[in-house]
Structures are given as structure tokens and as C-alpha cells.
Amino acid sequence: MLRWSDDTHTLQVAVRDLVGGRSELGGLAMSARARSRAGGQLHRRIQDEEEGDAEVAWTHVEEVEGWRCIVHARVDGLVDDLDGVTLIDEIKSVGLGERALMEAPVPESWRRQLQLYLHMAVAAKRPDPVGRLRLVSLVDGSQRVVQERPDPEVGRWLRAWLRARVRTRELGLAWRAERRLRPVPFPFSELRAGQSEILDATVDAVAQEQVLAVTAPTGLGKTAPVITGVLREAFRQDLGVFWATARGTQRWIVLDAVQRLGEAGLPLRVVVVPSRAEACPDCARGDCVGTAELADLEGLASQGIVTPEEVRAEAGRQGACAWALAVELAAHLADVVVADLNYAFDPDVYLRPLFASGAARRWTVVVDEAHQLPDRARGWASARVDAPLLDRVDASFPGPFGAPFRDLVDEVRGWLYAEAGSGEARRWEVEPGALDDVLDRFDSLAYEHARLREANPLGIADDPWRALGQAIFRFSAYAEHEGEEVVSLTDGMSLQLICRDASFLLRDRVAACASLIATSATLAPTWFWRERMGVPSARFAELDVPSNFPAENLRVIVARGVSTAFRDRAKERTRIAELVERCVAAIPGNVALFFGSFEQMNDLLGLMELPGRERVVQRPAMSHAARAEAAAEMAEPGKVLCAVLGGVFGESVDLPPGALAAAIIVGPAFPPPDLQTSLLNDWYERRHDDGFGLASVQPGMTRVVQAAGRVVRTPNDRGAVVLVCRRFLQTELQQYLPRAWVPEGSSKPWEELAAFFGQ
Numbered sequence: 001m002l003r004w005s006d007d008t009h010t011l012q013v014a015v016r017d018l019v020g021g022r023s024e025l026g027g028l029a030m031s032a033r034a035r036s037r038a039g040g041q042l043h044r045r046i047q048d049e050e051e052g053d054a055e056v057a058w059t060h061v062e063e064v065e066g067w068r069c070i071v072h073a074r075v076d077g078l079v080d081d082l083d084g085v086t087l088i089d090e091i092k093s094v095g096l097g098e099r100a101l102m103e104a105p106v107p108e109s110w111r112r113q114l115q116l117y118l119h120m121a122v123a124a125k126r127p128d129p130v131g132r133l134r135l136v137s138l139v140d141g142s143q144r145v146v147q148e149r150p151d152p153e154v155g156r157w158l159r160a161w162l163r164a165r166v167r168t169r170e171l172g173l174a175w176r177a178e179r180r181l182r183p184v185p186f187p188f189s190e191l192r193a194g195q196s197e198i199l200d201a202t203v204d205a206v207a208q209e210q211v212l213a214v215t216a217p218t219g220l221g222k223t224a225p226v227i228t229g230v231l232r233e234a235f236r237q238d239l240g241v242f243w244a245t246a247r248g249t250q251r252w253i254v255l256d257a258v259q260r261l262g263e264a265g266l267p268l269r270v271v272v273v274p275s276r277a278e279a280c281p282d283c284a285r286g287d288c289v290g291t292a293e294l295a296d297l298e299g300l301a302s303q304g305i306v307t308p309e310e311v312r313a314e315a316g317r318q319g320a321c322a323w324a325l326a327v328e329l330a331a332h333l334a335d336v337v338v339a340d341l342n343y344a345f346d347p348d349v350y351l352r353p354l355f356a357s358g359a360a361r362r363w364t365v366v367v368d369e370a371h372q373l374p375d376r377a378r379g380w381a382s383a384r385v386d387a388p389l390l391d392r393v394d395a396s397f398p399g400p401f402g403a404p405f406r407d408l409v410d411e412v413r414g415w416l417y418a419e420a421g422s423g424e425a426r427r428w429e430v431e432p433g434a435l436d437d438v439l440d441r442f443d444s445l446a447y448e449h450a451r452l453r454e455a456n457p458l459g460i461a462d463d464p465w466r467a468l469g470q471a472i473f474r475f476s477a478y479a480e481h482e483g484e485e486v487v488s489l490t491d492g493m494s495l496q497l498i499c500r501d502a503s504f505l506l507r508d509r510v511a512a513c514a515s516l517i518a519t520s521a522t523l524a525p526t527w528f529w530r531e532r533m534g535v536p537s538a539r540f541a542e543l544d545v546p547s548n549f550p551a552e553n554l555r556v557i558v559a560r561g562v563s564t565a566f567r568d569r570a571k572e573r574t575r576i577a578e579l580v581e582r583c584v585a586a587i588p589g590n591v592a593l594f595f596g597s598f599e600q601m602n603d604l605l606g607l608m609e610l611p612g613r614e615r616v617v618q619r620p621a622m623s624h625a626a627r628a629e630a631a632a633e634m635a636e637p638g639k640v641l642c643a644v645l646g647g648v649f650g651e652s653v654d655l656p657p658g659a660l661a662a663a664i665i666v667g668p669a670f671p672p673p674d675l676q677t678s679l680l681n682d683w684y685e686r687r688h689d690d691g692f693g694l695a696s697v698q699p700g701m702t703r704v705v706q707a708a709g710r711v712v713r714t715p716n717d718r719g720a721v722v723l724v725c726r727r728f729l730q731t732e733l734q735q736y737l738p739r740a741w742v743p744e745g746s747s748k749p750w751e752e753l754a755a756f757f758g759q
Helices: 015-019 032-049 098-103 108-123 152-179 195-207 223-237 248-263 281-285 308-318 322-333 370-380 387-395 400-420 436-444 446-455 464-477 503-511 526-533 569-585 598-605 624-633 675-688 691-708 749-757
Strands: 003-005 010-014 053-064 067-082 085-094 129-137 143-148 211-215 240-245 270-273 336-340 363-367 383-386 486-490 494-499 515-520 540-544 554-559 591-595 614-617 639-644 662-666 719-724 744-746
Touching: 010 015, 010 152, 015 067, 015 108, 053 108, 053 152, 067 108, 067 152, 085 108, 098 129, 108 129, 108 143, 108 152, 152 322, 195 211, 195 223, 195 515, 195 540, 211 526, 223 240, 223 248, 223 363, 223 515, 240 248, 248 270, 248 336, 270 308, 270 322, 308 322, 370 494, 370 503, 370 515, 370 526, 383 387, 383 400, 383 464, 387 400, 387 464, 400 436, 400 446, 400 464, 400 494, 436 446, 436 464, 464 494, 486 675, 494 675, 503 526, 526 540, 554 749, 569 591, 569 598, 569 662, 569 719, 569 749, 591 598, 591 691, 598 614, 598 639, 614 624, 662 691, 675 691, 719 749, 744 749
Parallel strands: 010 067, 085 129, 211 515, 211 540, 240 336, 240 363, 270 336, 363 515, 554 719, 554 744, 591 639, 591 662, 614 639, 662 719
Antiparallel strands: 003 010, 053 067, 067 085, 129 143, 383 494, 486 494
């Protein structure tokens, strides 16, 4: 990690930062986990066998454009004045057998590392430096030695690398000095009711380095006061702003706000960081060799909002990796970064140039739709291995060259059958270290995997080998939390790792944020959200903003004559379909029907007659273009949107203004009563004496309130929400409804609707 001292104009950098850690072969080296366990022992053994000194610390100083640049190195082995020669050893442990080791090309980054050591030796006037790159197999102990002599080009490359970093730093410093002089206006002509409270609370939270949970109704307009508040204090403290979204469809809201700020006279540098696979096709295949180490960022930095398309075009012109270029631009020159929340919180993929200890600056993070983050994080520490996955791996490695991969799959299959062969659901324990040998086998096949994928490329998301390796790694990595936060179990012919509480993952990531602003219409109960985020109570603040919309503009009706409970669903399905039909007929405008699942939606829609209405139906895994087309259709009259609770149309995609007159929500969408829900129920029952409420009712009602928020979006909107199921009248469910709602039970909700819309 680069360490800057702007006061003294000093940059400190380690050689590993200069060369990077990736192999262009996509995995010649074993994983860092494997090397730390086995490679460290091998390093020490070889060092003990050799003459000279081991683990020698060096520093090298370059003066670059007024900055003192100090390069730190730690040499594996050094023999001074060996017959007039200075011998420098760099040892690399690899997961290849002898034959593969001798055939494999040596990663350029390893050669560059040794050449930098040689350059430092020449600069220190050490006699006749010679480098030895020693590649040592952790599979069979075989060695390959590559000799290097000093290359004068490396010194020029080093100065160019440092010069690029210094210029980027000075660009950022100059820009931030200029922006500190500029006031941050509100992006609209006036603040609505409730927005001033959000703005003030945001400024205070950033100033005091707090975690602020803002609960406010959908449509109130949380984005504008939050972005204004964080920028005002971020400018004062010289912080960056990271806007984290749960879905890409939410980006346009903040981008519209910063665009308006620019039009109001506040120039901002905004970088949209897409997924790695979206940014760089080579990264998606796992074989990208590009970097952004000498990239010219000035042209891109002068723009307002830098889109992924613009970064890809510039990366193509410069021969750089578009992903690396986007991250470099975000880390050093952006005022606001807009990206998926996993790039701030997922321990495996968070952006280290922004959030690692010693990063160039600190960041205040805004999490939009923050109610989704704790459950998203549980997925990061969960895994599943089953027979269909193993079959897909087998099928992806046909022929004789795939034999080593199929052999390893057979070993994993044996493990699966041994643990889950009975087919019954039960708990089991993964002992720490039990899977190390299997993981080493995965590592040892990395080079062969890369070579096979060159001939038959697959995207990271489509490669079952990667999916299996990731699952096995998670079983091993989180075994230490087994039994409490994480549970291992068999369920049919599968082995599962289920994370019940991801606060142990999120705690450090939240601590790395200078401050955090979480916004949602459904954070209640906030103590529960705070606990699952791992936020200390002393750092936590909250703001609950009431609705500023006229209460009479929203009618909430509970259809008490039917039940959508699972035990009643078969016998009630015809009555539910008829009720929905009559309600739709009583509503003069467009309607959204929300269901608990695709299965329930398809079943009930097959029973419904909706004369004079055109159905706009959500499909599983809709593309971005298909979602946008469906949303645009809702601007036309005579439409019925049919969607699932918790999906993009229920939480993320904003429909055209005034698109809906009503929403009909069929059931509270509790999670299915499966083993995972049962484990969560048990966890919350033991911790809070409310297992069913926190494991089922809270997430189900969150989806309901989010979907209902699609109707009334402005103070002038008028609409209705029909909650189809008598259970919505229970206190246990109503405690999660917004305070402004006044639900009324009715056995004939279509009559209530006709009266409401006839006013």
C-alpha cells in the first residue's frame, strides 16, 4: 500500500506494490493461503541451507518532481562479495509438479521484482549484482533457477512509475484544494419537509465519524439531502464519498443528484465502478494481463461523471486494464465513487486501494437500500456443494487432459457421499484444517486450468471449477465460526455452509469507513440492523423521518376474508384469484400485483381474468434492457404489473411518475419454512427470544413495505394498497408497517377501492 505524507512531500512504497501480485497465467503461484502455510516453511528451509543473510531489509530513494520517494524491499537471500559478485535470491513457491514447473512461462511480475532488487543494488554501488529467481515446487520439491542481470530499463521504468503516481497525487491535491473553496448547494430549488433533518443529521454524522441509520418513507427524497450533507463535510475533511448500491438499477438516482449539483455550479469528479467482469472481459475470463500503472488519468479526471463505457474506451487507447483504470481513478481523483456495495464490504473483493489500512485517503460510505446489506453479507460466508455442481465440473473437463480435474472431483464426491450419503438433514462439523489437502490440490491444478481455459474460455460466473473451489475455500475459511455464526449441515445430497450472522465479516469493513450513512424505508428495528452490521452502540446514531405526504392520499386495506398461509393456499387459491380480479376491476388506473414467489404468481395468474388490462410480467433473471422496457410500459394506461416481492420491481426499479394507482400484495412473503429459516429462527430465539419474528416476519414485511412504496411517490400522488391475507391484521405483522399507515380490514375490499377512487 502506498503511503503518502503531503506535508513532507514523501511517498513510501513497497516493491510488492510496484510489481503487483497477479500472474498473467491466472494462477501459476499457489494461493496466498496455501503459500502462507506451506511456502513459508519451504522459504525458511532453503534460506537455512544457503550461505549469506535471509530476509534482508533494503531501502532505495528516488527524488521525483519535488517528492522524496522511498522504496522498501525485503530480499529473500543476500550473499555479499561472493568472489566479487553480489548474489540476490528471490524464492517463489508454486503449486506445480516438476514437468509443469519447467514448461511454465515465468510471470513478468516476478522478473520485475528481482530486477528492482538488482537496480537497488546497483544504485547502492554493490559489486556486480546477479539475481537468481528460484521457483520451488510445493508438490515434489523440484526447483527451477532463472538468472537475471541488471537491466538499465528498469530504473527508467521505476522513475516513470513513481512520476505517474506523483502527478496523480498532485492532481488530486490541487483539485481538493480548489473544491474546499466551493460551497455545496442543495440540488433542488427547495427542501421538502423532512429533508432538512436528513441533511443536518448527515453532516453531524460525518463530522463525528458515526454510523447513521436514516429511515424515511419511499419517495420522500433521501438521496438529495444525503449527498449534499456528505459532500459538505467531506470537502471540509478531505474525504472521498463512496455511494454503495445493492443493485445497478439504483445508480441513476445519485447520478441524477450529482448532475444537478454540477448544473448548480459545483463541479464534481464522479466515477462509476462497474463489476470487474463488466469492466474488463479479460478479467471476466481470469486471464487479464493489463494494468493501469502508467496510465494517464488527467483526461478522464477532467470530466464530470466518468461512465464505465468511457473508462473502457480510454483503457483501450492506453493499453490498460479497464478495471484497474477505474479503480485507480476512483482511489486518487474521484470526489464520489458509485459502485456495488460488495466493493466496500465483501472481505474477498473490497477495493483495497480505497479501504485498506494506509490508503491514500479515507472514505465516508453511503449505503442505499441498506436493509439488504446484512443478508447479502450472509451469502458471502455461505456455500453449497452438491452432486449437480460436481457433474457440471466433470462435464467441463472432457478428454484425457481433464483427468486430473475429474480425479479431484471424485475425491470431493467421496467426501460428499461420506457426509451426506444418508440423504437426511443433519448438522455436521468441519474441523479447521480438514480441507487443506483438497485446497492444495485445487492450487496445484491452477496452471493446467489456465492452459485449458485458454483453449476453451469461460467467464468467471460460468466456470463450475471456480465455483467449486470457492465453495471448498469457504467451508475451510469459516470453519472457526462453525456452530454459532456459521452452521455446516447436510440437506439431502448436499453439503451446505449457512451463515446466520455476518457481523464478524462486516465489523472490520464498517470500522474502515470514516463514517457510514445507511438509508432505507425499512431499517426497523434499527437495533437489529446495527447488531447484524457489527456496529458498536457508541458509534451509532439514527433518524426516523415521518411521512410528509397527506395521510388521506393513501388508503391501506386488509382483505381479511382470505388466507395466503402455506397450509391454506391450495384451498384458498380460487378465492384469492377472484378477489384480486374484483379489486383490479375497481381501480381506474394501473395496478401492480406482488406475489411471494414466481410459483405463486404463475399459479394465481393462470386463474385470473383481467379484461381490458395488459399484463406486464416479471420473469426470472431479466436483463437490464428487459427490466427497463417493462418499467417504461407502465407509463401507458391499462397495465397490470405482475412481480415478486423482494425483486427489482418491488425494491429497485423506479416506475414512471404516477404509473401506479394501487398495489395489491398477495401475502406477507415470509421466507420458505426450510432448514435455513429454521436455523435462523433458532439463532434469534436463543439471542432475542423472538425467532419467528426476526427470521420470518421482519424480512417478509420489509418486502411488503418496499413494494407498497411504489404507489405514492410525491405529496400529490393518491393511491391504494391492498394487503391480501387476514394475517396482516395481526399485531405481530402490523408493528413493521409505517406509522403513517392506517390499515382497515374489509371482506369486500373492491367496494372500499371503488369508493376511494370515486371520491
